[in-house]
Amino acid sequence: MEPAWKSPVLTDRLNLPDLERAVAAAGRRNLTIVTAESCTAGKLSALLSEAPGAAEHLHGSFVTYTKANKVEALGPHQACSA
Numbered sequence: 001m002e003p004a005w006k007s008p009v010l011t012d013r014l015n016l017p018d019l020e021r022a023v024a025a026a027g028r029r030n031l032t033i034v035t036a037e038s039c040t041a042g043k044l045s046a047l048l049s050e051a052p053g054a055a056e057h058l059h060g061s062f063v064t065y066t067k068a069n070k071v072e073a074l075g076p077h078q079a080c081s082a
Contacts, residue, residue: 016047016050016051019047019048019050019051020051020052022048022051023048023051023052023053023054023057023058024051024053026057027053027056027057031057032057032058032059033048033054033057033058033059034058034059034060034061034062035048035060035061035062036061036062036064036073036074037061037062037063037064038063038064038065038070041063042061042063044061045058045060045061045063062074
């Protein structure tokens with residue numbers, strides 16, 4: 001099975017070294033990472049999960065498609081911007 005980071009949907013813009021840098025930066029700043037995705041169907045969080053150290057900093061992902069689910073999971077303010 002191909003790793004998620006090789007997905008053609010995201011690899012034209014993101015690659016594993018970019019995501020490794022993002023996870024490392026979160027670690028240096030003692031930050032956590034949470035994603036909210038729709039059309040990517042969770043692929044961004046899948047990509048992030050493959051970076052070294054992700055288990056310590058990636059705390060979750062919301063994958064929502066309908067506006068009702070976005071409002072329920074993320075609140076009205078975030079849902080309006082998507």
